[in-house]
Structures are given as structure tokens and as C-alpha cells.
Amino acid sequence: MNIELSDDAAEYGRQARRALEAAGGDQLAQRAAQDPVLRESLLSPVLRELGAWDLAPREDAAELEAAAALCRSAGYWAVPYPVAERLARPADIDADGLVVVARPRLAAAVAGLRMRWAAVTIDGQRSIAVARRPAGFPLGNAFVAELELEHVDARGAKDAALGLVLPCWTLLGMLDRAIDLTRAHVLVREQFGRPLAAFQAVQFQLTDAEVERSGLDVLAAYALWSVQVGGEDALADALALRLAALEAAEVVFRIAHQLHGAIGFCDEAPLSWLSRHSQPVRRLPLGLSATRQQLAGRLGRRGLTGLFSGQAQPEVPAL
Amino acid sequence: MSEAATELRAELRALVSEYIPEGFLGAFTDDPADLETAQRFCRVLAERGLLCLAWPRQYGGAGASPWEQTVVREEMWAHHEPRGAQYMGVNWVGPAIMRHGTPEQQQTHLAAIARGEVIWCQGFSEPNAGSDLASVQTAARRDGGRWLVSGQKIWTSYATIAQWCFLLARTARGEKKQHGLTIFLVPMTRPGIEVRPIRCMMGPHHLNEVFLTDVPVTGADVLGNVDEGWKVVQQVLSFERVGIARYARCERLLHAAPSVLGDEWQALPEELKGRWARMLVHCRRARLLAYRVVATQSRGRVQPGDAAAYRIAVTKLDQDTAEVLLDIIGQASLGSPEARLFRLAVDDHWRYSQASTVSSGSIEMQRILLSRSMLAPA
Numbered sequence: 121m122n123i124e125l126s127d128d129a130a131e132y133g134r135q136a137r138r139a140l141e142a143a144g145g146d147q148l149a150q151r152a153a154q155d156p157v158l159r160e161s162l163l164s165p166v167l168r169e170l171g172a173w174d175l176a177p178r179e180d181a182a183e184l185e186a187a188a189a190l191c192r193s194a195g196y197w198a199v200p201y202p203v204a205e206r207l208a209r210p211a212d213i214d215a216d217g218l219v220v221v222a223r224p225r226l227a228a229a230v231a232g233l234r235m236r237w238a239a240v241t242i243d244g245q246r247s248i249a250v251a252r253r254p255a256g257f258p259l260g261n262a263f264v265a266e267l268e269l270e271h272v273d274a275r276g277a278k279d280a281a282l283g284l285v286l287p288c289w290t291l292l293g294m295l296d297r298a299i300d301l302t303r304a305h306v307l308v309r310e311q312f313g314r315p316l317a318a319f320q321a322v323q324f325q326l327t328d329a330e331v332e333r334s335g336l337d338v339l340a341a342y343a344l345w346s347v348q349v350g351g352e353d354a355l356a357d358a359l360a361l362r363l364a365a366l367e368a369a370e371v372v373f374r375i376a377h378q379l380h381g382a383i384g385f386c387d388e389a390p391l392s393w394l395s396r397h398s399q400p401v402r403r404l405p406l407g408l409s410a411t412r413q414q415l416a417g418r419l420g421r422r423g424l425t426g427l428f429s430g431q432a433q434p435e436v437p438a439l
Numbered sequence: 440m441s442e443a444a445t446e447l448r449a450e451l452r453a454l455v456s457e458y459i460p461e462g463f464l465g466a467f468t469d470d471p472a473d474l475e476t477a478q479r480f481c482r483v484l485a486e487r488g489l490l491c492l493a494w495p496r497q498y499g500g501a502g503a504s505p506w507e508q509t510v511v512r513e514e515m516w517a518h519h520e521p522r523g524a525q526y527m528g529v530n531w532v533g534p535a536i537m538r539h540g541t542p543e544q545q546q547t548h549l550a551a552i553a554r555g556e557v558i559w560c561q562g563f564s565e566p567n568a569g570s571d572l573a574s575v576q577t578a579a580r581r582d583g584g585r586w587l588v589s590g591q592k593i594w595t596s597y598a599t600i601a602q603w604c605f606l607l608a609r610t611a612r613g614e615k616k617q618h619g620l621t622i623f624l625v626p627m628t629r630p631g632i633e634v635r636p637i638r639c640m641m642g643p644h645h646l647n648e649v650f651l652t653d654v655p656v657t658g659a660d661v662l663g664n665v666d667e668g669w670k671v672v673q674q675v676l677s678f679e680r681v682g683i684a685r686y687a688r689c690e691r692l693l694h695a696a697p698s699v700l701g702d703e704w705q706a707l708p709e710e711l712k713g714r715w716a717r718m719l720v721h722c723r724r725a726r727l728l729a730y731r732v733v734a735t736q737s738r739g740r741v742q743p744g745d746a747a748a749y750r751i752a753v754t755k756l757d758q759d760t761a762e763v764l765l766d767i768i769g770q771a772s773l774g775s776p777e778a779r780l781f782r783l784a785v786d787d788h789w790r791y792s793q794a795s796t797v798s799s800g801s802i803e804m805q806r807i808l809l810s811r812s813m814l815a816p817a
Contacts, residue, residue, distance in 0.1 A: 123727050123734070303813060323810035324803075327751065330813055334748045338727035339720075360720045413709065416716035421697035421704060424719040426726070427513060427687055428694040 122345035123338045125185050133189030136170050140197045149393040152200035156232040156263060163201040172203065178211055178282065181348045188289045188344050195293025198390075198397040200263060202230050204286035205237075210246070210279055213238045213272060219249060220283040221267060222405035229400035231265035239269055240276035240283055242355070242405070242414055247271050262400045277355060278347075284358040285343050287401045288365040292340050294398045295333045295368060298376040301391050302326065305380055322379060329375045332368035339364045353425050359415040360424055366408040369398055444506045451489070451514040458483055459521045462780040464787045466523030467597075467644040474600065474644075477523030481555030484522070491529055491553045498537055498545070499553035505737040509684070509729070517687035519787075524559070524597040524644075528552040531678040532559045532605055536624075539663035539671055544624060548603075560598045560627070562606035562649060563672070565591060570804050572607075573616040573669060577651060579608045579623070586610065587653040588623070588631075598634045598647035601627050605675075606651075611666050620668040623660045630654070640790045681732050681746065682799060685753045686725040689760040692781075692788060693718055696767050699781040703771045711770065714763045718756070725753040744812030747805040754795040754802055761789040 125133070143166040144151065152159045167173070170190065177187040187207040194203040205228065206217040215238035219228035222242060230237060231254045239249035247269035254265050303326065306316035316322045343361035346354045373395050377384045384391045406414060423429050458480050466477035484490040493508045494500025503511075515522055522529070533552045536544055551557040568574040577590025588608050598604070604625045611619030627634070631654035637646040663671050693715060697704045728749040735742050764785045773782050796802040 123730055299813075307814065317814050320807075323814070324806045326813055327748075327806040327809040330744075330809060331748050331751050334731075334745070335724040335728060335752055338731055339724055342723070342727055360723065363717060363720050364724060409713075412713040412717055415720070416709070416713045419716050419719070423694050423697070424716075424723060426690050426694070426719070426723060427517070428691045 121342060123341045125189055125341060126182065128182065129185035129189045132186045133193050136190045137193035137196055139166050139170055140193055140199060142166075145197050146390045146393065149198045149200045149397055150387070152263075153393075159200055159232055159263070160234070163199060167201070167203065172207065175207060177207055177286075184344060184348050187286065188340070191286050191289035192293035192296070195290035195295075196297045198294060198297070198394045200397065202228070202233070204290045205230065205283075206235075208279070208283045208286050210238050210240075210276075213246065213248070215248065218279055218283050219267070220280055220405045221247075221249070221269070222410070225404070226267045226269060227264050227404055228267060229263045229265075229404070230267075231261075231263045237267070238272075238279075239267060240279040242280050242284075242359075243274075244276040244280055245271065245274050246276040246279065262397045264400050264404070278350060281347050281354040281358040284355075284362050285340070285347050288336075288340055288343070288358075288361050291365050291369055291398060291401050292333070292336050294394055294401075295329075295336065295372045297394055298372050298391060299326070299329055299333055301389075301394070302329070302376045302379050305383075309381075316379065325375045325379060329372045332371045336361075336365055336368045356415065356418050356424060359411060359418060362406070363408070363411045363415055366402055366411060369402050370408070373398060441506075443504070444510045447492075447503075447507050448510045448514060450487075451511065454480075454483060454487075454489075455514070455518045455521060459518060462783065463519055463521065464784060465519040465642075466521075467642050469643060474523060477521055477525070478555070480521045481523065481525045485553060485555035490522070490525070490555050491533065493529075494533060494549075494553070495537070498533070498549050505733045509681075509733050512681070512684040513687035516684045517691045519688070519784075524600065525552075525555060525557075527561065527597075528557060528559045531675045532603075534678050535605075535622075535671055535675050536662065538674065539622075541659075543659070544662065548624070557603060558597055558601045559603045559605055560595050560601035560647075560649075562592045562595060562604045562608075562625075564594045566593050569594075570801055572672065573620070575607055575609060575620065577606075577608045579610045579621065579656060582655075585655050585657045588625075588651050588656055589653055590651050592649040592651070593637075593647075595634075595647045595649045596645050598627070598649050599636055599644055603627060604632075604649070605662075607668055607672060610668075613666070617669040619666050620672070621665050622662040622668040622671045623656045624662055625654065625656060625660055629656075641794065642790075676800070677741075681729055681736075682750055682753070684726075684729065685757045685795060686722045686729065688788065689718065689756055690722040690726075692764055692784060693722065693760060695781060696764065699773070699775075699778050700767070700771045701775075707767065707770055711763070711766055715767065718760050718763050721752075721756045721759065725749065725756045728752055742812070744809050747809035747812070750800065750805045751802055751809065754805075757788075757792040757795040761785070761792040765789055 148162055175183045175187050177184040191204045205219050208218040209215055210218050216235040218238045221239045230251050237249040239247045249267040249269050251265035251267055306322055309316050339361050343357045346357035376391055380391055383389050466474045488501055491500040492503040496502050533549055536548050565575050579586035579588045604627055606623045606625050609619055610621040613619040631652045633650040635648045639646045732746045732749050768782050768785050
């Protein structure tokens with residue numbers, strides 16, 4: 121098992137974060153919101169420079185880790201581009217990217233991009249997906265488009281696992297940023313003559329957020345390892361990760377907004393953009409309740425693989 | 440390394456299966472046979488060199504890796520800690536004596552702990568010094584070439600059955616309350632020690648008051664240096680950084696539920712099965728957070744924030760799991776003998792879990808540690 125990225129992948133993630141900052145950082149989401157058609161031209165050059173589309177996450181464990189690190193860095197800046205979805209593109213369908221979908225709402229955050237998409241359901245039904253042009257881009261929409269599907273085959277079990285896991289890395293990056301922003305805010309903002317960080321009520325809320333973020337961190341590495349191994353557990357592990365990611369996001373963003381106060385809702389505050397752009401990955405293809413229901417259904421009586429599940433598994437992390 | 444840990448897990452499970460009766464819920468029940476079971480199990484572990492596995496070889500240990508120690512923590516807690524109270528001697532009393540003890544103290548105590556023959560209690564908490572431990576008032580006053588210790592300890596687990604006490608007392612008033620504290624290793628048979636049990640929801644032996652009235656101690660009883668006991672206390676607490684592997688018992692009980700309930704499992708509300716699945720995810724989360732702490736430590740680094748985050752996650756897991764398990768058994772008839780044992784185990788788990796955010800460093804103390812680490816200058 122694995123509970124952290126390799127040094128190389130972590131370093132690639134750091135470089136990606138710096139490159140995305142240099143390409144616009146917080147401004148990326150704001151500029152894309154003003155003109156969604158700019159998304160491609162804003163992001164393509166820097167992602168190409170980072171070698172994003174040369175990564176082969178399905179073929180090589182190291183490149184899968186690099187892909188995850190890139191998703192995390194993209195999440196950190198709320199990059200308005202489906203990085204995880206493009207990295208998950210299937211090997212055997214002619215498509216630029218892969219989205220996981222679930223009825224009744226077939227949709228993904230791929231509006232305004234001229235690309236060919238593949239879609240997969242949780243039970244592995246694969247399709248070609250065409251994004252309908254949205255009527256507009258309201259502030260909370262974050263580039264979501266409804267999809268029309270044309271069935272291809274039912275061989276997408278592995279696609280579904282990868283397609284669920286990589287966006288969770290994007291969400292993890294968003295939580296990293298939400299906590300960094302909140303930490304910085306409470307250290308500077310003063311009330312009653314003291315920084316907010318001096319109040320224990322504030323400190324304890326921050327720790328609640330951090331417990332969620334760090335728990336997601338280790339689960340994300342575990343699920344990535346499971347996808348790479350490609351065993352029967354991969355899909356359940358991916359759903360388990362998604363469940364933890366959605367719970368964590370709810371806690372972290374609620375605390376981040378609360379501790380920011382009114383400034384956190386303003387367009388001048390990066391949290392406002394981050395929080396809005398976290399919505400598609402948190403609601404699509406499955407929200408919290410639907411994810412839990414899917415997971416419970418898949419686990420049946422067996423449970424997750426662990427210390428007492430009866431299945432063989434490596435005892436300790438490979439470090 | 441992974442192979443050694445796997446073999447150790449199998450060996451421990453085989454020993455538990457051979458020596459621990461079905462339905463065992465720990466050493467501290469109203470049935471004295473349970474305590475005897477635990478004492479016998481410690482001797483069995485000691486004979487096989489498994490009791491003090493983590494200790495260096497020169498002190499009778501096997502120099503086990505941090506991962507093997509993790510397996511021991513998981514298997515013992517999952518099976519209701521069949522070492523009884525002796526885990527304390529193994530986990531932190533012994534290591535503290537290795538580091539700070541005189542050759543005579545090492546000779547007296549380490550071999551006895553390694554043979555599984557001795558129970559220790561921890562004389563730390565007082566009525567007005569819990570989380571704020573440095574505020575202890577129990578005082579040792581000079582009386583010629585010795586001290587006389589007077590004061591009161593409380594919440595002292597296993598004091599009724601312990602042979603020795605790892606006693607924290609004030610020997611001087613310093614500028615800071617952390618100064619002037621001393622650790623004494625005191626046999627519980629010394630005159631002036633009176634133990635009064637406190638009945639509680641976890642069962643007997645867990646909580647006691649210890650009254651000390653002019654208990655004589657000498658320089659030979661001092662561990663480390665006089666007035667520098669706080670340093671020892673801090674190290675003792677750091678030995679327990681990862682703490683109890685609570686996730687292991689949660690996982691064992693959660694995994695057992697569907698087979699114990701049999702056909703009735705299908706009839707459970709879907710929402711409850713969803714909560715069950717969620718708790719399994721949280722078990723995994725806590726286990727991986729523990730592994731992160733172990734991995735960091737084995738690289739010789741310490742990140743107190745990580746340990747605190749784990750302990751917050753695992754203690755909340757303990758309580759959340761208890762609620763879900765109680766809801767599950769509340770929906771089932773549980774008529775078979777196996778099911779009745781399961782009900783008792785779940786009930787036991789719920790009672791213990793109420794203390795998980797209080798004992799061994801409250802969740803508030805963990806939050807303080809974590810927030811300090813988060814808010815420290817980068």
C-alpha cells in the first residue's frame with residue numbers, strides 16, 4: 121500500500137503549482153468566468169509546458185502519481201480547466217478526456233471546450249459524450265454542461281475507478297488552498313485587539329478542517345495505489361475516497377467561509393472563487409448521499425479491505 | 440519488513456485464539472478470572488519474546504521495527520488488550536527506565552517487566568492537575584536523608600492491582616510550575632499509600648484515588664534527576680505519541696456485524712448500512728493517519744501536528760463507530776450465543792469509547808497541539 125506520493129511526484133506537483141501561479145494563479149478562474157471561451161487559451165500553454173498530456177497515468181505508476189500531483193496543484197489555484205478529466209482519458213477510445221457520469225443528471229464541467237469526451241458510469245458503461253452548450257455561465261455553474269451520450273461498451277470498470285480518483289486529487293488541492301487562505305487570514309485579521317488566531321474557538325475550527333484535509337491526503341494516496349494495482353478493490357476504494365473527499369470538502373469550506381467572515385464572499389477574495397469552483401467536483405457525478413449509497417451497495421456484507429476483512433493485503437506502506 | 444509484520448500478526452492471532460477465551464472483554468471486569476487470563480497471556484508472550492518486542496536487545500527485547508510494533512498495538516487493542524495493565528510497563532515505564540534509570544533500577548525493573556510479572560500504575564493526575572499536569576500539588580518534603588510524600592492522585596488506573604507506581608511529585612517550587620518536579624519509582628506496599636477504587640462505567644480497576652500520607656522515599660527511588668522530572672514526563676508522553684490503535688477494534692467489530700446479524704443484515708435500513716460503510720472508510724482513514732506518523736518517526740522526524748491529527752481522528756472514530764454499532768444491534772434480535780457475545784462487545788466498546796476523547800490526553804489538548812503546529816511561523 122501507499123500513503124504518500126514519491127519524492128519525484130511531489131516535486132513535479134510543486135513545480136506545477138509554481139507554473140500555474142506564474143500563468144495567472146488566482147486570476148485564472150476570474151478571467152475564465154468573464155469569458156469562458158478563454159479557458160483553452162489561458163491554460164493550454166502552461167499545461168503543455170508541464171508535459172501534462174505526455175503523462176501516461178494508465179501505463180506507469182510514477183506517471184500516475186505525477187498526474188495526481190498535477191491535479192492537486194490545479195485544484196490549489198481552482199484552475200478552470202478539466203485537468204483530471206483530461207488526464208483520465210481512455211486508452212482505447214478516441215477521446216480527449218474521460219468523465220464519470222451518473223443518472224439522472226448526465227453532466228460535467230466541460231462546457232466551452234472543443235473536445236471529444238468519453239463518459240463512463242460507475243458500473244463501467246462507456247459512451248462518447250457530447251457537451252450541450254449551456255444557456256449561460258451563472259456564477260455558481262463553474263462550466264457545467266449537460267451531456268448527450270452514445271453508448272460504446274461495458275468495459276469501463278477501470279476507467280470508472282481512475283475517473284473518480286483523479287478529481288478527488290483536484291478537490292484535495294482546493295482544500296489545501298482553503299486552509300492556507302484561512303490560516304493566513306486569521307493570523308492577520310484582528311478583532312478585540314488580537315489576531316483571530318489567538319482565539320481558541322478559531323484555533324479549534326482550524327484543527328477540525330486540518331483533520332479532514334490530512335485524512336483525505338492519506339486516503340487519496342491509498343486509492344491511487346489501489347487504482348495502479350488494478351485489483352477488484354479499486355472501484356470500492358475510489359468510492360471510499362470520494363465519500364471522504366466530499367465530507368472533507370463540506371467541513372473545510374464551511375469553516376473557511378466562517379473564519380473569513382464577509383470578506384470570504386467577495387470577488388476580491390480567492391476563497392470565493394475556490395469555493396464556487398469546488399461545486400462541480402462535489403456534486404457530479406454523485407453527491408455525498410449518493411456516493412455513500414453506491415459504496416454501501418458495492419460493499420454488501422464484505423466491507424472494505426482492511427485488517428479484518430479476510431482478504432490478503434500488504435501490511436504496511438511501501439516507503 | 441512487510442513479511443515480518445504479516446508473520447507477526449498471524450502469530451499474535453494464533454496466540455490470542457489459543458489463550459484468550461471467546462467473549463473476553465479485557466482484564467478489568469468483575470470476574471477475577473479475566474485478570475488472571477491477562478496475566479497468563481503476558482507470561483506466554485514473554486516466554487516467546489513477544490511482550491517486549493520493541494525493546495533493544497540488551498534489555499531483553501527483540502529490537503522490533505516500528506511496523507512490527509504497530510502490528511502489536513493493532514492486534515492487542517482489537518482483541519480487547521489481553522495484556523491487561525502490563526502494556527504500560529512495556530510501552531513507557533520500561534523505556535523511561537532504560538533512558539533515565541540507574542543500573543540498579545534497570546536491573547530491578549526491566550527484567551521483571553520483560554518477564555510479564557509486574558503491573559505499574561501512573562501517579563500523575565490529581566484533582567487539580569489533569570490536562571494541566573505541571574500543576575501537581577503532591578509534595579515531597581525533606582526529612583533528613585529522605586523525603587516524605589503527601590498528596591492525592593486521582594483517575595489512577597490499575598492502582599488496586601499494581602505493584603509499583605511511577606509517581607510525579609513536587610520537590611521544589613521553581614519559577615515555572617514545570618520546575619521542581621521529580622519522578623519516584625515507589626512500591627505500592629510502602630507505608631502511607633491508600634488506594635480507594637472509584638466505580639465507573641468501564642468496570643473495576645480503571646479509576647482509583649491514591650492517597651499519599653508521609654510516604655517515605657529515598658534517592659534510590661528517584662528516576663533521573665531531582666527537580667527535573669518534567670523532562671521525563673514529556674518523554675513518557677512522547678513514547679505514547681501514536682497511542683492506542685483504536686481503529687483496529689472499531690474495524691474488527693464493524694466487520695463482524697454482517698455475519699453476526701445473518702439474514703437480519705439485509706433488513707437493516709439502507710441509511711444505517713450507509714453509516715456502517717462510512718465508518719469503515721473512517722477506520723481506514725485513521726489507520727493510514729497512524730501509519731503516516733509511524734513512517735515519519737521511522738525516518739527520525741517528529742511532526743507533532745500529524746500525531747495530534749491522528750489522535751483527534753481516531754478518538755472521534757471510536758465514538759462514532761460505537762453509535763453506529765449500537766444502532767445496528769438495536770435493530771437485530773441477536774438470539775444466537777455468538778450474537779449475544781457480540782452485543783456485549785459492542786456495549787463494552789460504547790462504554791470505553793466515551794472515555795477515548797478524555798483519557799491519555801484529551802481531544803482539546805490534541806487540538807491545541809495541532810493548532811500550534813498549524814499556526815507556527817512557516
